[in-house]
Amino acid sequence: MSARAVPAVQPALDGLRHWVFDMDGTLTVAVHDFPAIKRALDIAMDEDIIAHLVALPADExxxxxxxxxxxxxxxxxxxxxxxxxxDLLRALAGQGSRLGILTRNDHAVAKLTLDAIGVGDLFQDADIIGRDEVAPKPAPDGLHYFLERWGIAATQAVMVGDHMMDLAAGRAAGTHTVLVNTPGDPWPGMADWRFADCxxxxAALER
Ligand SMILES: [Mg+2]
Incomplete structure (x- = not known):
């Protein structure tokens, strides 16, 4: 079976043992004011911040x-x-699940953030992937990294996030997808499961 093959039967969420999380707004209370960041950096409102930075001359x-x-x-x-x-991360770690972070934030900032909320001990350095390690979400590259690192098929992993980019990365890589912290169903068909929060x-895993 190829890594992208769709299983005949959708596995239950509680059977998954490989969990990749977005960080900002998923594990933390969302605080980034992206319009303000774009104004401060003179980036057009309809432009992607990371794509803008990548395209600039070196000095700027x-x-x-x-x-x-x-x-x-x-x-x-x-x-x-x-x-x-x-509590969710500690429960997953306690059952032996592999945990990864896939963020469009900086690697060092991600480590600071995870320490600040008290879960830094749960993540190996190589399981924290930031914007400079791979092509950022919505590209699937970060998920491909975890699949290879953990030696698993895409259908054995789940991507958890609060934004369309998280779900798009999961879909592109062929993993399962979970949406949290985002009311309603703003991106129909992109999330396999939706929950109010972690x-x-x-609670769904323990039912
Ligand atoms: Mg997020």
């Missing part, structure tokens, strides 16, 4: 990346865990 890119790093570092130090996130997700 360096200055803007330094500003963004400092801005996000400050946010990281003040990070607050999202409802149920810490507390509700954990």
């Amino acid at each position: 890119a360096r200055a803007k990346r330094a500003w963004l790093f400092e801005h996000e570092r400050a946010l990281a130090e003040a990070a607050v865990a999202a409802e149920g996130a810490v 507390r509700a997700l954990q």
Whole structure:
């Protein structure tokens, strides 16, 4: 079976042992004001921040990346865990699940954030993938990294996030997808499961 093959029977969520999480807004209370960041960095509102930085001449890119790093570092130090996130991660780790972080944030900022909410001990350094390690979401590259690192098929993994980009990355890689912390169903057909928050997700696993 290829890594992208669709299983005949959808496995139950509680049978999955390989969990990749978005960080900001999924494990933390969302605080990034992306319009304000774009204004500060002179980026058009309809432009992708990371794509903008990648396309800049080296000097300008360096200055803007330094500003963004400092801005996000400050946010990281003040990070607050999202409802149920810490308990969910500890429960998954306790049952032996592999845990990964796939974020469009910076790797070092991600580590600061995970420490700030009290779950830094649950993640190996190589299981935290930021915007400079792979092509950022919605590209599936980060998920491909985890599938190879963990030696599993895509259908054995689940991507959990709060944004369309998380779900799109999961769909592109062929993993399962879970949406949390986003009311309603803003991206129909993209999430295999939807929960109010990580507390509700954990409750579903323990039913
Ligand atoms: Mg997010």
